[in-house]
Amino acid sequence: MHSYRLTHLKELESESMHILREVASQFDNPALLFSGGKDSILCFHLARKAFFPAKVPFPLLHVDTGHNFSETIEFRDKLVEKYGAKLMVGSVQKSIDEGKVQEETGFHASRNKLQINTLLEAIESNKIDCAIGGARRDEEKARAKERVFSHRDEFGQWDPKNQRAELWNLYNGRKRPGEHFRAFPISNWTEMDVWQYILLENIEIPNIYFSHEREVFERDGVLYANSPFMHLKPTEKPFMKRVRFRTIGDMSCTGAVDSPASTLEEIIAEVASTRTTERGSRMDDKRSEAAMEDRKKEGYF
Amino acid sequence: MMTKEHHGYLDMDLLRFTTAGSVDDGKSTLIGRLLYDSRAIFDDQMEAVEQASSKRGNGDVDLSLLTDGLRAEREQGITIDVAYRYFATPKRKFIIADTPGHIQYTRNMVTGASTANLAIILVDARKGIQEQTNRHAFIASLLGIPHVVFCINKMDLVDYDEAVFQKIKSDLEDFSSKLEARDLNFIPISALKGDNVVHRSTKMDWYQGSTLMYLLENIHIAGDLNHIDRRLPVQHVIRPMTDEWHDFRGFAGQISGGIFRKGETVQVLPSGFQSTIKSIHIGEHEVEEAFAPQSIVVTLNDEIDISRGDMLVSPNNLPQSSQDIDVMLCWLNDRPLQPNGKYTVKHTTREARCMVKEVTYKMDINSLRRYEEDRTIGMNDIGRVLLRTTVPLHFDNYARNRHTGSLILIDEATNETVAAGMIV
Known part of the structure; x- marks a missing residue:
């Protein structure tokens, strides 16, 4: 006898496809925020599933800090070509050159916060009414409270205390002119779910997620990739090590993990036994207890 | 090396449950214990919580700081919104919709309950059934949560006395007979000491049932979905x-x-x-x-x-089609329901406009009494309402199908979701 039961991965997949189809139906001009990280790759994969055999009906938007891993950019361009997707790029460097934001200085300088301005500008200039993001509620405590359809006012701000109720699988994307939405189709996925699903569906991801030899240096107990974007203190000496990245963000704020995991199976085993969160290696979240909430209110995704 | 997580993941399913509770009933401790004992709390999270606890001058580690994600919540020491938490065992993935239990947050409880397979309702063994116990049980029943688990907590403070547990259990059964509750379970626990949460208690030999974790992992949920009406x-x-x-x-x-x-x-x-x-x-x-x-x-x-x-x-099994919709409505907005007011209604993928024709009665969700005199429906109120829609909706009763039986109302001026409706 057939058992009409879905595994947790298939149930999550179905929920995400439903959300992506709601976005396409309720908004005129959505775009998928694409960083080249595994979560945005997953969102794109789910979008392909949701609309197959039609093409994904929205473009990808990459907010480019200029401090990327070259592997991520190569991966992005290959993916865009393979699936004939449309890519839009918002450049933080351009925002800096135009004097709209100021580069942070010092050893801990990061372009992470500067992204907010570039993102909001890209949303406004491209008239995007819904930016789809790969944020997950298990990543961070402020994200745990965010709706799947998350309203932004005309300044792009999030008001966590005044969020719309969200019940069943009914999503309310109504807004006034000038306002926009963020939609988070993989809200209910955990880091483990993402890895298991990548293995299950055989999804391609950038090779820096797997263990590789790289020049790194250590700062505050975290390993960072050595690059022209990093200013090393005199005491910080770069050295070669086998590492991989657990998350991929801007090079200046993404820490590497000391890991021999070179297959998806090994990554899954590593994630299962690890005792720190994924964002534990993200310098941007360590700034204060409410760092993420504060950035999100301003328009960070 | 292959781990169990890797081999087992193709066989895992998903259980969504809701917890409602107030400041002192041990809800945060219980969730903290489920998360901690299933290794879903990471070292850096624990470190952050320990730091924050000592900053606030708390002697003990305050596990509620894990779930209370917003600055205002941490400052006030309360949960004001639905927080979603995740953990998994080799058998199941769990999504917790953690909601505040106070009456002023009824709307948050309703939101958390809308997608849940199971509700955990905490009862303080020293106090027995409280007003909020009734409220939580009623909301679980109204929102059609198929399984309810009453955790009689703080058993350590009543000397693990079986008589205390049995008395509360029978009171709860009496009360629940007034509700359309389906699958009721009762477990004596101490969230603080860990009795019957993940590990079986050594202090309550008289209890032969399962631990909370065993129940969460094994309760049959495949039958919760409607596989009959196409x-x-x-x-x-x-x-x-x-x-x-x-x-x-x-x-x-x-x-x-x-x-x-x-x-x-x-x-x-x-x-x-x-x-x-x-x-x-x-x-x-x-x-x-x-x-x-x-x-x-x-x-x-x-x-x-x-x-x-x-x-x-299916042509042999049609839903009801009508422009007159009889609903139990939970009001979610600080602007009360306007008699004869017009709203946008969202039902499945269909959108229409509707008018509020009549408020039949308002419900006191603590006593389950119906008020026909006072029919004002404000924030957190629940009432029976007749709607007239511009086009027919195709629906089933909520009790038969939670998806074809549910709707939301949207205020056309503010675009806010102002009400959740369960079609009667």
Whole structure:
């Protein structure tokens, strides 16, 4: 006898496809925020599933800090070509050159916060009414409270205390002119779910997620990739090590993990036994207890 | 090296549960224990919580700081919104919708309950049934949560006395007989000491039932979904218009009920036209059959005009179709319901306008009494309401199908979601 039961991965997949189809139906001009990280790759994969055999009906938007891993950019361009997707790029460097934001200085300088301005500008200039993001509620405590359809006012701000109720699988994307939405189709996925699903569906991801030899240096107990974007203190000496990245963000704020995991199976085993969160290696979240909430209110995704 | 997580993940399913509770009833401690004992709390999270606890001058580690994610919540020491937490065991993945228990947050409880398979209701063994116990049980029943687990907590403070547990259990059974509760479970626990949460208590030999974790891992949830009444609300029409898929016209949606099989006859609502299913697709794969809650694309053998908001159903098993909708409404907004007011209604993928024709009664959710004199429905109130919609809705009773039986109302001036409705 057939058992009409879905595994947790298939149930999550179905929920995400439903959300992506709601976005396409309720908004005129959505775009998928694409960083080249595994979560945005997953969102794109789910979008392909949701609309197959039609093409994904929205473009990808990459907010480019200029401090990327070259592997991520190569991966992005290959993916865009393979699936004939449309890519839009918002450049933080351009925002800096135009004097709209100021580069942070010092050893801990990061372009992470500067992204907010570039993102909001890209949303406004491209008239995007819904930016789809790969944020997950298990990543961070402020994200745990965010709706799947998350309203932004005309300044792009999030008001966590005044969020719309969200019940069943009914999503309310109504807004006034000038306002926009963020939609988070993989809200209910955990880091483990993402890895298991990548293995299950055989999804391609950038090779820096797997263990590789790289020049790194250590700062505050975290390993960072050595690059022209990093200013090393005199005491910080770069050295070669086998590492991989657990998350991929801007090079200046993404820490590497000391890991021999070179297959998806090994990554899954590593994630299962690890005792720190994924964002534990993200310098941007360590700034204060409410760092993420504060950035999100301003328009960070 | 292969881990169990890796081998087992193809067999895991998903259980969503809700917890409601107040400041002192041990809810945070219970969730903290479930998360900690299932290794879902990481070292850096624990470190952050320890730091924050000592900053606030708390002697003990305050596990509620893990779930209270917003600055205002941490400052005030309360949960004001629904927080979603995740953990997994080799058998199941769990999503906790953690909601505040106070009456002023009824709307948050309703929100958390709307997608839950199971509700955990905490009862303080020293106090027995409280007003909020009734409220939480009523909300669980109103929102159609199939399984309810009453955790009689703080058993350590009543000397693990069986008589205390039995008395509370029988009081709860009496009260629950007034509700449409389905599967009720009772477990004596101490969240603080860990008795019967993840590990079996050594202090309560008189209790032969399962621990909370065992129950969460093993309770049968496959039957919670409706696999009888075939319902596919059309969400999106897929038209690739490419050479390869030139004539492809597919109807995308998430199945709300029943099983769809290739070759079977479907009827389209509201038009009433019938056709047979030519193919069913999930992404690039074609499948022979599909069931709730799968997101699929269906193609038909006849060209029929179908668009978003329509519903594909079985011709032998039609939903009700009407413009007069009788609902239990939970009000979510600080602007009260306007008698004769007009709202946008969202039901499945269909959107319409509606007018509030009548408030039949308002419910006191502590005593379950109905008030016919006072019919003002404000924030957090629950009432029975008659709506008249501009076009017919195709629905089932909420008790029969939570997806074709639910709706939300949207204020047309503010665009806010102001009410959640369960069709009676």
